[in-house]
Amino acid sequence: xxxHSQAVNVRAHCLLAAAMATLVAVGPVRQPxxxxxxxxxxxxxxxxxxxxxxxxxxxxxxxxxxxxxxAYPPDVKRLPSVGALLDPNVERILSLKPDMVIVYGSxxxxxxxxxxxxxxxxxxxxxxLADIAATIRALGRKTGDGPPADSVALRIERGLDDIRxxxxxxxxxQTLLVFGRERLALRGVYASGGIGFLHDMLQTAGGANVxxxxxxQAVQASTEQIxxxxxxxxxEARAANSAFPTGDRQAELDVWKTLAAVPAVRNGRVxxxxxxxxxxxxxxxxxGTLAMAKALHPEVFR
Amino acid sequence: xxxxxxxxxxxLGFGALLLATLVFAPIVGSTPISLRxxxxxxxxxxxxxxxxxxxxxxxxRTLAGACVGALFAAAGVVFQGLLRNPLATPFTLGVSTGAxxxxxxxxxxxxxxxxxxxxxxxxxAFAGSLVAVAIVYALAQARHRGLSTTVLLLAGVTMNAxxxxxxxxxxxxxxxxxxxxxxxxxxxxxxxxxxxxxxxALPTTIAAFAIFAWLAxxxxxxxxxxxxxxxxxxxxxxxxxxxxxxxxxxTGAAVSIGGPIGFVGIIIPxxxxxxxxxxHRLVLPAAALFGAAFLVGCDLIARTILAPVELPVGIIxxxxxxxxxxxxxxxxx
Amino acid sequence: xxxAADVWFGYEAAVPVLRGISLAVVPGxxxxxxxxxGSGKTTLLRLLAGTRHPQRGAITLNGAPLxxxxxxxxxxxxxxxxxxxxxxxxxxxxxxxxxxxxxxxGAFEIEGPSDIEVVDEALDATGTLPLKHRPFATLSGGEKQxxxxxxALAQIVRLPGHRSLHEGGQAExxxxxxxxxxxxxxxxxLAYQLEIAALLKRLxxxxxxxxxxxxxxxxxxxxxxxxxxxxxxxxxxxxxxxAEALTRERIRQVYGVEADIFTHASGQRIIVPIxxxxxxxxxx
Numbered sequence: 001x002x003x004h005s006q007a008v009n010v011r012a013h014c015l016l017a018a019a020m021a022t023l024v025a026v027g028p029v030r031q032p033x034x035x036x037x038x039x040x041x042x043x044x045x046x047x048x049x050x051x052x053x054x055x056x057x058x059x060x061x062x063x064x065x066x067x068x069x070x071a072y073p074p075d076v077k078r079l080p081s082v083g084a085l086l087d088p089n090v091e092r093i094l095s096l097k098p099d100m101v102i103v104y105g106s107x108x109x110x111x112x113x114x115x116x117x118x119x120x121x122x123x124x125x126x127x128x129l130a131d132i133a134a135t136i137r138a139l140g141r142k143t144g145d146g147p148p149a150d151s152v153a154l155r156i157e158r159g160l161d162d163i164r165x166x167x168x169x170x171x172x173x174q175t176l177l178v179f180g181r182e183r184l185a186l187r188g189v190y191a192s193g194g195i196g197f198l199h200d201m202l203q204t205a206g207g208a209n210v211x212x213x214x215x216x217q218a219v220q221a222s223t224e225q226i227x228x229x230x231x232x233x234x235x236e237a238r239a240a241n242s243a244f245p246t247g248d249r250q251a252e253l254d255v256w257k258t259l260a261a262v263p264a265v266r267n268g269r270v271x272x273x274x275x276x277x278x279x280x281x282x283x284x285x286x287x288g289t290l291a292m293a294k295a296l297h298p299e300v301f302r
Numbered sequence: 303x304x305x306x307x308x309x310x311x312x313x314l315g316f317g318a319l320l321l322a323t324l325v326f327a328p329i330v331g332s333t334p335i336s337l338r339x340x341x342x343x344x345x346x347x348x349x350x351x352x353x354x355x356x357x358x359x360x361x362x363r364t365l366a367g368a369c370v371g372a373l374f375a376a377a378g379v380v381f382q383g384l385l386r387n388p389l390a391t392p393f394t395l396g397v398s399t400g401a402x403x404x405x406x407x408x409x410x411x412x413x414x415x416x417x418x419x420x421x422x423x424x425x426x427a428f429a430g431s432l433v434a435v436a437i438v439y440a441l442a443q444a445r446h447r448g449l450s451t452t453v454l455l456l457a458g459v460t461m462n463a464x465x466x467x468x469x470x471x472x473x474x475x476x477x478x479x480x481x482x483x484x485x486x487x488x489x490x491x492x493x494x495x496x497x498x499x500x501x502x503a504l505p506t507t508i509a510a511f512a513i514f515a516w517l518a519x520x521x522x523x524x525x526x527x528x529x530x531x532x533x534x535x536x537x538x539x540x541x542x543x544x545x546x547x548x549x550x551x552x553t554g555a556a557v558s559i560g561g562p563i564g565f566v567g568i569i570i571p572x573x574x575x576x577x578x579x580x581x582h583r584l585v586l587p588a589a590a591l592f593g594a595a596f597l598v599g600c601d602l603i604a605r606t607i608l609a610p611v612e613l614p615v616g617i618i619x620x621x622x623x624x625x626x627x628x629x630x631x632x633x634x635x
Numbered sequence: 636x637x638x639a640a641d642v643w644f645g646y647e648a649a650v651p652v653l654r655g656i657s658l659a660v661v662p663g664x665x666x667x668x669x670x671x672x673g674s675g676k677t678t679l680l681r682l683l684a685g686t687r688h689p690q691r692g693a694i695t696l697n698g699a700p701l702x703x704x705x706x707x708x709x710x711x712x713x714x715x716x717x718x719x720x721x722x723x724x725x726x727x728x729x730x731x732x733x734x735x736x737x738x739x740x741g742a743f744e745i746e747g748p749s750d751i752e753v754v755d756e757a758l759d760a761t762g763t764l765p766l767k768h769r770p771f772a773t774l775s776g777g778e779k780q781x782x783x784x785x786x787a788l789a790q791i792v793r794l795p796g797h798r799s800l801h802e803g804g805q806a807e808x809x810x811x812x813x814x815x816x817x818x819x820x821x822x823x824x825l826a827y828q829l830e831i832a833a834l835l836k837r838l839x840x841x842x843x844x845x846x847x848x849x850x851x852x853x854x855x856x857x858x859x860x861x862x863x864x865x866x867x868x869x870x871x872x873x874x875x876x877x878a879e880a881l882t883r884e885r886i887r888q889v890y891g892v893e894a895d896i897f898t899h900a901s902g903q904r905i906i907v908p909i910x911x912x913x914x915x916x917x918x919x
Contacts, residue, residue, distance in 0.1 A: 183414045185421030186495045223495040224359035228333040258496045261354040305745050386723035525723040532686040535710030535738035580724035
């Protein structure tokens with residue numbers, strides 16, 4: 001009789017196991033896999049970099065208004081503009097009935113007003129190069145475009161890594177990265193300090209920032225400092241609409257001649273990079289970094 | 303002691319101070335340099351970093367500071383004598399605000415002078431100062447024979463307010479970066495990196511100082527009041543015109559080089575009067591020399607105290623000027 | 636001699652402040668210009684000093700119109716002492732007095748030992764030499780006035796062989812200069828008033844400067860001036876030796892006041908205002 005009960009036990013176990021296995025196999029098919037993804041469909045972006053991110057992750061068609069500084073992709077020029085960092089037009093924003101607005105972290109008043117109106121916000125903050133991918137992911141999760149955002153972020157990370165690999169092992173030229181100065185004069189020269197995404201971009205592109213040791217995003221570089229740092233390359237980076245007019249380019253190059261003793265000037269390595277992809281920390285940052293890398297290491301990037 | 307002796311002593315004393323400052327300032331800075339290496343002519347200039355820093359960065363900067371300091375201090379003395387008020391400054395009559403408007407426009411709209419590749423900002427600043435001077439002068443002349451200092455003061459204060467409002471207006475439409483650059487310009491910047499801005503301002507500087515030399519005795523007389531001055535043989539209208547125009551030109555030239563650096567034009571005249579008395583024949587040259595030394599000293603502090611960050615020189619002059627003024631007020635017997 | 640001949644003047648061309656003024660000041664005389672406030676006394680003084688120019692008529696110095704002289708040359712002959720002196724800066728007594736010598740200095744010339752001597756002597760004459768190195772602003776009212784008078788004295792002193800003999804055209808150097816004082820005692824205490832009056836008399840006696848004072852102080856004028864000119868609303872009502880010109884009728888006419896005039900034991904003429912004139916206003 002004991003053998004018979006053992007056999008029954010075994011059969012019961014097997015049946016139970018089979019039933020459970022069936023349940024497990026069938027269960028997920030029967031139940032919904034995730035809660036439904038909420039997509040924001042009326043998005044306003046006050047941040048040009050974020051606008052580019054939205055378009056990159058496929059949320060472009062759902063953008064209804066942009067900032068006054070937005071220019072890419074070209075589609076955005078058709079969209080209404082609602083101001084920018086210093087002068088957001090709250091009335092206009094509200095009248096367009098958005099369900100989400102991308103704002104700068106410092107726009108306190110605007111955030112309060114939008115919160116009172118019950119409109120969701122995405123708090124954008126400028127940070128380093130690495131944070132661009134993270135911001136894209138976060139934005140995608142927020143707007144309901146998670147998977148496309150992830151893939152864009154991944155592409156960016158891989159693209160940057162690719163550049164890093166290509167310049168690895170090559171000597172890094174001491175570079176002065178100038179992002180602003182007086183026209184036709186070497187007064188008020190502003191260069192990238194040792195933190196911030198311009199600095200990160202320079203590092204990734206295979207350059208060494210002469211102001212690496214200054215823990216600020218922007219440094220007003222005096223004549224003495226430039227002479228003391230002896231940069232081997234001077235990169236003047238500007239947004240496309242701040243480019244020097246073609247007729248003035250030579251004159252703008254010539255202003256550096258007062259510092260003729262600086263290696264970059266002596267060896268003719270003062271370069272202009274008028275490229276929005278460099279100054280906007282958005283999805284095109286890989287292309288921007290590539291442009292910078294080409295300028296620094298022309299022999300690698302044919 | 304006769305005036306001649308006092309004059310000689312004053313010139314020698316302040317002159318020596320200025321000379322010492324001019325020698326010392328280019329040697330000191332955030333980057334240590336060796337004087338021997340600077341003057342080691344066997345090393346090609348292109349490789350001699352110390353020499354480059356000395357001759358390209360620090361020497362022009364020191365000379366610019368001396369020039370600007372002398373101009374502001376002397377202009378301050380003359381304005382105070384013209385307006386018969388020891389609280390007047392080179393900025394009281396709107397000259398520097400006009401210059402600021404010129405500079406703001408040039409910075410915001412990226413003006414440039416194609417010929418000779420000169421940056422437009424100093425030229426625009428000087429032009430702005432001339433416009434301010436012309437308007438204030440025309441207003442002050444309008445209703446009176448001669449120049450009424452009361453109307454001058456009112457006109458100047460009004461234009462100050464008006465130009466300031468215009469500056470804010472332009473800044474509102476400027477980009478963030480331009481606004482920041484304008485703000486920094488307003489705080490003063492002596493890093494000229496070449497002798498060109500100094501040379502450009504030289505004709506105006508020489509003209510202004512020539513008129514200052516002539517103005518010394520008339521300013522003494524003017525302090526008695528225009529009628530008393532007239533009865534002592536002074537052509538009061540001519541003297542007032544000369545004072546207003548020369549001091550305004552001096553201010554315009556100084557602002558075009560280094561921006562509107564405050565406090566020099568009011569601290570130095572006061573300090574100098576405390577030291578040498580109120581006779582303008584002593585005060586004017588002493589103020590010019592002392593102002594030069596003072597500003598070079600302030601710039602030295604500005605570029606070394608928080609190295610490697612360089613502070614705008616206007617902050618240092620303000621930090622020194624404010625407490626000095628408090629002290630002046632408190633000590634008044 | 637300083638002379639005004641039928642002078643008309645107004646600060647604005649259409650509104651004359653002075654009408655048809657004729658007056659003569661000879662060396663060694665003290666002349667008073669009397670009148671109520673607003674009658675034009677200060678303006679007349681300015682015209683006499685040459686700091687304003689008449690629209691009609693002429694002011695002449697020894698026959699030559701004032702306009703013929705350079706400002707500096709005129710200043711070397713005539714000095715004005717204003718009612719009050721406010722300095723913008725903290726000059727010493729010596730510096731203020733030395734400013735009187737400026738008309739004698741060339742464009743960039745500095746005062747020399749002779750100028751210093753002149754100034755010292757002028758300060759001494761006004762009894763202010765001990766105050767020489769004090770700041771002017773710390774002086775009493777009377778002391779300040781005396782210093783300004785000293786500066787004026789220093790201004791009109793000519794040194795032998797000095798500039799003023801060669802410049803200035805036809806001024807014959809036959810006079811010792813003119814002092815023009817505007818309300819010299821108006822803001823002073825009684826004691827200082829007497830002091831200044833005595834000083835002016837001494838200056839006239841010892842140096843033969845011609846003195847013109849404009850004042851509304853009848854008592855001062857009565858004791859000090861040999862000749863007076865009474866001005867009412869820009870016109871000279873009476874002019875001549877004091878005893879003749881300053882009468883009860885004239886006082887009523889110019890000031891609208893009934894007054895008594897008599898001579899004090901000390902020889903001074905005393906004027907006592909009694910009451911307002913019947914119609915309370917100066918006669919038309």
